[in-house]
Amino acid sequence: xxxxxxxxxxxxxxxxxxxxxxxxxxxxxxxxxxxxxxxxxxxxxxxxxxxxxxxxxxxxxxxxxxxxxxxxxxxxxxxxxxxxxxxxxxxxxxxxxxxxxxxxxxxxxxxxxxxxxxxxxxxxxxxxxxxxxxxxxxxxxxxxxxxxxxxxxxxxxxxxxxx
Amino acid sequence: xxxxxxxxxxxxxxxxxxxxxxxxxxxxxxxxxxxxxxxxxxxxxxxxxxxxxxxxxxxxxxxxxxxxxxxxxxxxxxxxxxxxxxxxxxxxxxxxxxxxxxxxxxxxxxxxxxxxxxxxxxxxxxxxxxxxxxxxxxxxxxxxxxxxxxxxxxxxxxxxxxxxxxxxxxxxxxxxxxxxxxxxxxxxxxxxxxxxxxxxxxxxxxxxxxxxxxxxxxxxxxxxxxxxxxxxxxxxxxxxxxxxxxxxxxxxxxxxxxxxxxxxxxxxxxxxxxxxxxxxxxxxxxxxxxxxxxxxxxxxxxxxxxxxxxxxxxxxxxxxxxxxxxxxxxxxxxxxxxxxxxxxxxxxxxxxxxxxxxxxxxxxxxxxxxxxxxxxxxxxxxxxxxxxxxxxxxxxxxxxxxxxxxxxxxxxxxxxxxxxxxxxxxxxxxxxxxxxxxxxxxxxxxxxxxxxxxxxxxxxxxxxxxxxxxxxxxxxxxxxxxxxxxxxxxxxxxxxxxxxxxxxxxxxxxxxxxxxxxxxxxxxxxxxxxxxxxxxxxxxxxxxxxxxxxxxxx
Numbered sequence: 001x002x003x004x005x006x007x008x009x010x011x012x013x014x015x016x017x018x019x020x021x022x023x024x025x026x027x028x029x030x031x032x033x034x035x036x037x038x039x040x041x042x043x044x045x046x047x048x049x050x051x052x053x054x055x056x057x058x059x060x061x062x063x064x065x066x067x068x069x070x071x072x073x074x075x076x077x078x079x080x081x082x083x084x085x086x087x088x089x090x091x092x093x094x095x096x097x098x099x100x101x102x103x104x105x106x107x108x109x110x111x112x113x114x115x116x117x118x119x120x121x122x123x124x125x126x127x128x129x130x131x132x133x134x135x136x137x138x139x140x141x142x143x144x145x146x147x148x149x150x151x152x153x154x155x156x157x158x159x160x161x162x163x
Numbered sequence: 164x165x166x167x168x169x170x171x172x173x174x175x176x177x178x179x180x181x182x183x184x185x186x187x188x189x190x191x192x193x194x195x196x197x198x199x200x201x202x203x204x205x206x207x208x209x210x211x212x213x214x215x216x217x218x219x220x221x222x223x224x225x226x227x228x229x230x231x232x233x234x235x236x237x238x239x240x241x242x243x244x245x246x247x248x249x250x251x252x253x254x255x256x257x258x259x260x261x262x263x264x265x266x267x268x269x270x271x272x273x274x275x276x277x278x279x280x281x282x283x284x285x286x287x288x289x290x291x292x293x294x295x296x297x298x299x300x301x302x303x304x305x306x307x308x309x310x311x312x313x314x315x316x317x318x319x320x321x322x323x324x325x326x327x328x329x330x331x332x333x334x335x336x337x338x339x340x341x342x343x344x345x346x347x348x349x350x351x352x353x354x355x356x357x358x359x360x361x362x363x364x365x366x367x368x369x370x371x372x373x374x375x376x377x378x379x380x381x382x383x384x385x386x387x388x389x390x391x392x393x394x395x396x397x398x399x400x401x402x403x404x405x406x407x408x409x410x411x412x413x414x415x416x417x418x419x420x421x422x423x424x425x426x427x428x429x430x431x432x433x434x435x436x437x438x439x440x441x442x443x444x445x446x447x448x449x450x451x452x453x454x455x456x457x458x459x460x461x462x463x464x465x466x467x468x469x470x471x472x473x474x475x476x477x478x479x480x481x482x483x484x485x486x487x488x489x490x491x492x493x494x495x496x497x498x499x500x501x502x503x504x505x506x507x508x509x510x511x512x513x514x515x516x517x518x519x520x521x522x523x524x525x526x527x528x529x530x531x532x533x534x535x536x537x538x539x540x541x542x543x544x545x546x547x548x549x550x551x552x553x554x555x556x557x558x559x560x561x562x563x564x565x566x567x568x569x570x571x572x573x574x575x576x577x578x579x580x581x582x583x584x585x586x587x588x589x590x591x592x593x594x595x596x597x598x599x600x601x602x603x604x605x606x607x608x609x610x611x612x613x614x615x616x617x618x619x620x621x622x623x624x625x626x627x628x629x630x631x632x633x634x635x636x637x638x639x640x641x642x643x644x645x646x647x648x649x650x651x652x653x654x655x656x657x658x659x660x661x662x663x664x665x666x667x668x669x670x671x672x673x674x675x676x677x678x679x680x681x682x683x684x685x686x687x688x689x690x691x692x693x694x695x696x697x698x699x700x701x702x703x704x705x706x707x708x709x710x711x712x713x714x715x716x717x
Contacts, residue, residue, distance in 0.1 A: 015233070032468035039410065039449050066469070073470040073627075074451030076410045092372030093567065093603045094529035096617055130621065133375035133413050135529035135601070136202050136238030136536050147205035 008058035011051035016044040020052075024059050033064050034070055038077055047078040075130075083118040083125035085163045087143050087156070092131030094138040099153075103139055104128065106153035111160070124160055192226040195264060196296060198243040200234035200382045201414050202536075206255075208242035215244070219268075227268050230672035233383020235296040237283055238536035245296060283553055285535050288515065291339075292539045294384040300418055303425040306386040312431045313500035315393050319441045327398040328354060329617025331501070333509030335521030340366055340457070340494030341569065341598040342674075343520070343587040344487060345622065349491065352481040353399040356489035359470055361401035363392050363443075364485065364492045366438035366462060367408040367415065370454040371570025372621065374601030377495035381408070381415045384499070385422035389432060389445060389528040391498030394505060396443045399491050404445040407462055410452060420447055430706050440607050454571075454625035458673045459484075459492045461627065472629045473673035516542035521625055522584035530567075530603035531558045536671035543584040546576065550604055561606040565689070569598030571618040571625075572678025574685025575611060594685040596678070610707035611690040616644040618682040620642045636667035640683065647694060650701040650710035657694060661687065 010017035016048045023040040027033035037056045042048055048071055057067035089095075089104050103113065107126055111119060118125040134140040138148030141156060148156065197203075197212040216229045235243040240254035244264060248271050253264055266453050276297065278284060289295065299305040306312070318327045332347025353361060364387060369377040381388060406423075408416050423445050426432040434442040448466050455461045456471040463485050464622050465471040484490025500522060505510045513521045520542035526549060527537045532553030540549060546566060549555070557563050557710070566576040574595035576583075583589050587597045623637035643660040646652045664680035671677045687694060703710060 030468075032466065034468035035451055035465065036449065038210050039451065060468075062468075070468070070470055074453050076450075076452035093601070093617070094373045096372075096536075097530045097603060097605060097609060118216075129376075129411065130200075130370075130452075130625075131372035133369070133378040134202060134205065135375055135527060135603075137205065137241070138529060138535075140205075147201065149202075149205050149491075 008055060011055050015037075017055070019044050020056065021059070024056070025099075029060055031060050034060055034062055034067065035074070038067075038071055042077060047081050049079070064116075080118075084123050085144050085160070086125045086127055087141060087160055088127040088129045088132075090132055090134065090138070090140045090142075091128045091131075092135065092138075094135035095131075095140055098138040100139045103141070103151055103153040103156065106157055107160070110157040124163065164641070190226065190273075191228045192269045192273045193246060193248050194230060195268060195296075196230050196232040196235070196245045198233070198235040198241060199231045199300075200238075200243075200379060201412075202234070202238040203241035203243055204414070206241045208256075208257065210281075211242050211244060211256050211261070212540050214258055215264065217260050218265050221551070222265060223655065224265075224269065227437040231299050231301070231302045232290075233294070233298065234379045234537055236287075236292075236536050236538065237534055239534050244272060245279065247276040247297070247385045248272070250279040252279050252281070260281065276327070283536075283538075286544070286548060286552055287539050288523050288541050289539050290366075290503050290512075290515075291380065291387075291496050291525050292383070292537065293503065294295055294387060294637055295379070295537070296383070298384055300383050300385055301421055303386060303422070303429050303431075303681070306384070308428075310502075310506060312390055314505035315390050315397075315431065316437055317505055318394050319437060319439045324354060324398045324400060327394065327505070330509045331504060332397070334500075334504045335509075335516075336497065336500055336504065336512065337520065337587065338494060339496035339500070339524070339599070341596065343597060346493065349481060349493070350395065350399050352479070353401075353489045353491040354649055356482045358483070358488045359400075360403060361399055361488055362485045362549065363396045363399065363401045363404040363491060364462065364466070365392055365404065365406045365495060365498055366457065366459070366492055367406055367412075367419075367495050368450045368462060368601060369409055369412075369456045370457045371599050371601050373527070373529055373567070373603045374528075374570060374599045375527045376537060376600045378409075378412050378415055378669075379527070380495050380499050380525070381412075381419055385415075385419050386426060386431075386486055387502060388419075388495055389426055390499045391493075391501035392445060393432060393436070393443045394501050395491055395493065395498065397441055399489075401491065402442050402444065404443065405466055405485075406447045407446060407450060407456070407466060408447055409450045410470045411450075416447060416449065453627070454621070455627045455673070455675050458675060460672070462492065463490065463580070472627045473675075475672060482705055484622065517586045518585060519588055523604070524585070524597070524600055526600045526602050528554050528602045528604065531561065531606040531608070531616035532556070532604040533558055534708040540585075542586045545582050545584055549585065549602065550581070554604065557604065557606050561608070564605045564607050564609055565611070567595075567603040567605060567614070567682075568601070569596030569678075569681070570601055571621045572596060572674065572681050573598045574681050575605070575614065576685075577689040594688055596681065608705060608707070610648075610703050610705040611686040611693050611709045612644065612703070613705075615682045615686045616641065616648050616679040617681065619644055622675065622679040626679075630670075630672040630676060632667045632670040633672065633679065636663060636671070636676065637679050639665060642679065644683070647697050648708040650697060652698045654695075654698055657687075657698065 337343040461471040619641040
């Protein structure tokens with residue numbers, strides 16, 4: 001591996017890279033800051049593209065294969081841009097017992113999407129999640145970060161249509 | 164969303180705090196506690212908190228306080244507001260109800276906190292959750308007012324580390340993450356292990372779907388967990404700790420981070436704590452959605468910044484853990500029990516519970532039960548008490564079928580064991596597992612073949628892929644379950660599946676693969692007729708599975 005002489009430059013002038021850089025610096029630019037740095041980059045940009053992976057890896061001295069391995073190992077990281085709005089249907093046990101399968105089927109049919117796909121106009125991404133701990137109000141879904149409890153499939157579909 | 168409610172001034176005693184954004188000097192006569200844990204927040208409890216404050220201000224009332232608190236327990240009925248002076252609980256509070264609550268508050272006589280007189284609360288014993296619904300989770304001063312950090316002060320000023328470990332050993336506390344390993348023994352192993360520095364890790368990677376005890380504890384009383392970690396660090400000789408928290412719990416992450424900042428500022432965490440030689444620093448590390456990271460060696464790999472793949476034990480983390488140093492890993496609930504044990508003594512804790520399982524256990528009850536929420540009961544409480552007396556029975560008055568405990572590596576306990584006392588051994592004895600404390604109640608609408616397939620689907624997705632029995636075995640088992648559920652299987656498949664399941668359980672590297680077949684075993688043990696019906700009669704008795712019409716019988 002080549003000896004790093006200079007600090008890697010962020011891929012673009014975008015100010016959000018400063019947030020990622022600061023997070024890494026505060027953790028000493030050590031290799032174990034990788035997951036924290038990926039969290040930070042995804043929070044800032046919504047997903048992790050190749051530039052982000054390369055920049056984080058270079059900054060922490062982690063080879064690209066490892067960065068890619070980590071980014072794809074964890075469900076939380078997205079390597080593709082998400083739609084303008086996201087709808088995460090919980091498929092945890094309590095939600096499953098209370099009909100999450102039907103909710104997902106209704107949304108899939110209504111939006112014409114498989115889970116983890118985005119509508120052609122880039123408007124809505126349909127995702128699934130394994131339990132956000134909202135089991136007491138199952139079935140649950142998260143629309144743009146807001147937890148919806150005791151979801152009715154048709155209501156939710158209508159709500160997504162209005163977005 | 165909590166940022167908009169101004170935090171009460173920590174320098175002021177609680178008795179002089181009042182509605183958000185307003186303070187008066189008169190003593191508080193009555194108060195309204197508004198639940199701001201995730202469940203109630205998703206039913207707009209924050210609007211209720213703000214609304215109540217505004218109405219009280221508008222009415223010119225100066226002696227009623229409104230306070231944000233953690234989980235009030237009965238999540239099914241949120242948003243919840245409680246008047247501690249009377250014990251009265253308002254459920255499903257809507258903006259229209261606020262005037263009524265203000266009227267009630269105006270007639271309340273001052274008094275101490277009274278228990279809410281309802282079956283859901285009456286049979287509970289609160290130790291780990293004693294501050295739930297009482298303390299403001301974002302206010303360190305409020306925690307300190309309720310004997311907070313007293314346990315830490317006691318141990319670092321009056322006890323030796325060995326005495327602390329002795330107290331924990333005497334309490335009989337066992338790990339609340341699921342396996343039930345004696346906490347005192349684990350602390351002793353870490354304390355005696357060579358190597359420095361040593362680390363303390365709080366496992367807050369609550370991955371079992373259907374479990375939300377740890378989420379509730381950290382959302383409702385984060386300082387309690389930090390105090391437990393600090394006491395543990397003193398007892399084992401560690402000076403650095405991590406809270407490894409699920410990325411799916413943003414409110415937990417923000418509350419824990421705030422709690423750490425506040426505790427550092429107040430001198431309970433950091434260097435030379437309370438002017439002693441003891442120093443302890445804590446940081447948060449975020450999980451990123453991998454169930455296997457709840458396994459301790461995988462969790463360590465994740466904190467080190469890598470893929471969360473487990474490694475064979477021994478060496479155990481207690482000897483060679485994070486950065487190959489001795490590392491104590493305990494679950495959130497285990498840490499939440501530490502301060503009360505220090506305060507009341509190990510013998511007190513050991514007097515609660517059963518012969519082998521001491522103290523209480525926090526359960527998250529969900530599924531087809533009326534009172535979903537967080538409960539804490541003494542070990543040895545029967546399932547019937549939990550499901551019926553506390554849980555209020557089955558939704559729509561349907562028949563109870565099974566309660567699923569222990570997460571995807573656990574099992575389904577059928578109705579014949581409803582009167583069984585719940586502790587580590589009895590659950591294992593009936594083919595299930597204590598697990599972290601998620602209880603999913605199932606009624607007659609759940610098909611057990613379908614349930615087993617659901618859990619295997621979860622496991623095959625979450626298998627990290629490192630060892631073959633788990634990576635290949637969980638997928639094969641899922642395919643077998645799918646063929647049974649779809650009416651494509653023959654009777655011989657049942658034996659083949661059982662043999663494969665036993666092999667996966669015996670030969671997998673970590674707890675994920677070892678536990679993955681458990682749902683198959685327990686459903687086969689108690690609901691074999693449902694499997695047979697799917698195979699021989701090609702019907703799903705419950706009508707939950709889609710049986711293929713043109714199935715070709717091999």
